Amino acid sequence: MSTNNLHSSNLPGRHRLGRVWLVVFQVALVVGVVALCALLFNILNGSxxxxxxxxxxxxxxxxxxxxxxxxxxxxxxxxxxxxxxxxxxxxxxxxxxxxxxxxxxxxxxxxxxxxxxxxxxxxxxxxxxxxxxxxxxxxxxxxxxxxxxxxxSWLNWHFLRAPQSSYPEIAGVRTAVLGSLWTISIAVLFAFPVGVAAAVYLQEYAPDNLINRIIQTNITNLAGVPSIIYGILGLAIFVRALGAFTSGIAFGVTDPATANGRTILSAGLTLGMLVLPLIIINAQEAIKAVPSSLRQASYGLGATRWETVWHHVLPNAMAGIMTGTILAISRAIGETAPLIVIGASTFIQVDPEGPFSKFTTLPIQIYQWTARPQSVFRNLAGGASLVLLGLLLTMNATAIILRNRYRRSQ
Amino acid sequence: MSDTAQATASLNGAAILSKDLSIYYGDFQAVRDVNLDIQTNRITAIIGPSGCGKSTVLRAFNRMNELIPSVNTKGEVLFRGENIYAPDVDPVEVRRRIGMVFQKPNPFPKSVYENVAWGARINGHKGNLDELVHSSLKAAALWDEVKDKLDQSGLSLSGGQQQRLCIARTIAVRPDIILMDEPCSALDPIATLRIEELMRDLAKEFTIIIVTHNMQQAARVSDRTAFFSLSEDGKRAGMLMEYGDTKTMFTRPEKKITEDYITGRFG
Known part of the structure; x- marks a missing residue:
């Protein structure tokens, strides 16, 4: 190929640079895969x-x-x-x-x-x-x-079915799994409607002024606040200030064991607070992604803002909102620190019966087992980790199926 | 609204007219002092070089500009004897009576049937929806092509069909005026021709205002033409330069600048 003297012949150098970066990217991928494999090996090794x-x-x-x-x-x-x-x-x-x-x-x-x-x-x-x-x-x-x-196999049917016990031979994760499901359900029931509603307001109604910009910035920052801070918040608000409600006394529940407000309801609401900013931000992104031409078409037909939001913006954003919610739940289900702060029980053997019960959750159970001196409990922790992973994957899969079905019905 | 006879009298037979209409984006004046009277059941084309505020003026006729927060409108737009910018006028009602078809076909990601029925339903249509969908699709010259796929997504249609679906959707809410913002710019020549034929049919029932970049299209389809251009004082505000019968405008324009634009010397 003929060269002209306007350009230096640096093409081999440019290709070399490209190859170097390619290697860097591949190494990064390998590091990630190795870390993931080590994690899985570690869990399976104990299970x-x-x-x-x-x-x-x-x-x-x-x-x-x-x-x-x-x-x-x-x-x-x-x-x-x-x-x-x-x-x-x-x-x-x-x-x-x-x-x-x-x-x-x-x-x-x-x-x-x-x-x-x-x-x-x-x-x-x-x-x-x-x-x-x-x-x-x-x-x-x-x-x-x-x-x-x-x-x-430390993960077995009995292990899933049996309540917590101090004898490793008969201990199980049933109490913890039920506790996790209860708290996460309450968190979603609280955070999903509130988060989506807030996102709709911020995205579709709020005028672009100083106050709303400050609110927006704060929500974005809240998503990065360490979870232990939310635990302290939950302790102050749900356990202490609203203790009469979270312990169920205000509703006529009189269980001396939960009269201090350290209940599933407090835990669920705290986790809900924790994921609320994540859900708001993700929902906002999903709403932003709805093409403005759809809104214009709707307004152009004489639709009100509410009709536009309800019939066009939300249905088209829902798949994205659900993806964001899945991610948020995945974070919440593995949270340990805030629940310890608001007073999860580390050892209970009775199933949670409702929002006003004492509770423990899977991550807390795992933490408690690994903290024990006898090495056999680490095998139990391995089994419980598999249960937690399985729970997470099941929930994610369910949500993805729901989302795809939603997308197809559009 | 005041009674129709009085309204018509005050408008001098115009379906809609603007009085000293100026539109600002923030501090920038995009359109200056436009006085335009649109004749009932006629097709009025708005032409002019890029950035002269054609679309902005069009969108001022049904208050769509208000969806952009920084836009500020001054002056009056009289529709049925009433200023649609008066404080007691609801923009939602204005947009029901003055419909809009957009540059890019934008059907809802719903079925063909729903696309047409939705607007009528939210506006409280009392008659038979099936009949309305049928008559609207027929009026938009789309019925024969979609009658067997009413439950398919509107997005599964071709570009030209989608745009006719958008027209069907607009006429289903029975507006008086239809605004069309370069409705053929995303379509191929054959689809464009179909829309143009359709516009001639629709003009028997509706007043149509069309913004177009395509001068042949304006000449082919419109009864009257409004030529917009930028002000020559360096402030780049869009102004109405000349307005009249399409035939006269394209054969004997009054102003030099109109002639230059029409003959392709600028724009």
Whole structure:
């Protein structure tokens, strides 16, 4: 190719520079992928693996008149339990929930927990279990001759179904999952309508003046405020100032355990406050993206502002608003700090029954398990992390399906 | 509104007229002292070079400029004997009576049927909506092409069909006047021709004002032509230079500047 002397022949250099940047971009991608893989490996590594289990009492010895334990009726089961635990403990169980109200399964679970009392004497990570199974077996046989070795998935049906317990063998995440679902539902019920309404006002009604610009700037900044600050806010407003409402006293709920306002309602509203700016900003962006030609067409037909917003702006922005809400919820469901501040219970065994119940949530449960000294709880935390991830993915998938259906029906 | 006879008398047979209409974008005067009387059931073309305020004047006739916060309008626009800028006049009512078709076809992302029915419905149409949709689409010369796909999205139509759908939507609310802001600029020549034919039909029932960049189009389609240009005092405000019958304007324009523009010497 002929060259003219107006330009220096720098093309190879320019291509070289392009290649260098390409490598930089690829390295950045690799770093991201490696970080993600490490995270997944870490969680999976703790969630599966060999455990050595040792029963305090062999369940076979608990059979009554030749009937194995799992086939006994409720009354016999209560007798078995009574024969094997102290009267004081029996009285405590009666106080927690009268035996008359418990079914046979619950009593059976109590016997497993207190009498059979299987104990995890040792556990191995997934990596060890897969790569070094022979040595794991040898160690187990040598050090825990009484125990049986099982490959255990810490994420299992019982784990999802069972309430929290201080015995890792029977502990589950049910209370935490229900708590998370309750708080997030209340947060969305509060933040979604308020956020969308505020965004509509700011985008479609508010005149461009100093006050509205200040409000806008503040909302944008609020989205970046650390979540612990929202926790303090929630503590001051919902727990303290509005305690009569959030504890349900104003509505005739009289539970001494929640009379201090540290309830699901307080938690949900605090998380709602936390995601409100995110929802407003995302909704504003979605509303901004609706072409102005649609608004003009609507006004040109003699529509009022309200009709234009309701029939054209909102339906066309809804897919984007929902995407923004999904992102906001994803952030809220993993929040721990503000809930600790407003007083999430770290250990409760009863399911939340409504907005005025005490609560714990999955991230708090995970935090509480990892803070325990016994290493076995870290496996439980791994399982709970999988549950949290699964919950998150399910919610996101549901929302995306909803959004796509909305988009198609347009 | 005052009674029709009196209204017509005060307007001298004009469907709508502007008196000393000036329009400002912030401090900038975009249009200066326009006095324009639009004849009933005629097609009036507004032509002129880019940036001379043609569209701004057009949008002043149904108060669409108010959707832009910085716009300020001075002077009067008389419609049925009443100044549409009077404080007690509702712009929503003005826009129902003075409809608008835009530069780019902008059907709603709804079905063809909904596109036509929506405006009538919100304005409290009392008759049969199916009939209205049928007659409006027929009047817009679109019925035969879409009668089997009334439930399909308006966006699935071709550009020319979309623009005729927008016209059908506009006439479905029974306006007196239809404003058209370069309605063919995004269309191919065949689609343009169809719209032009349609305009001639519509003029029997409606008063039409069309802004166009295309002088042949103005000559082909309009009865009267208004020529706008920038003021020559260096302030670049749009002014009405000449206004009259299209035939006269294109054959014997009074002003030199009009002749220069029409013969393609500037613009």
């Amino acid at each position: 599966f693996g060999y455990v050595a289990v040792q029963d305090k009492v062999n369940p076979a010895t608990l059979a009554v008149d030749g009937v194995p334990l799992e086939e006994l009726d409720k009354d016999t089961l209560i007798q078995v339990l009574q024969a094997n635990i102290s009267a004081g403990l029996m009285a405590r169980y009666e106080f927690d929930k009268p035996f008359a109200e418990r079914d046979a399964g619950e009593v059976y679970d109590l016997i497993l927990e207190r009498v059979v009392a299987p104990e995890f004497v040792a556990q191995w990570s997934l990596y060890e279990s897969l790569t070094n199974a022979g040595e794991v077996r040898a160690t187990a046989a040598q050090e825990y001759p009484e125990a049986r070795l099982e490959f255990r």
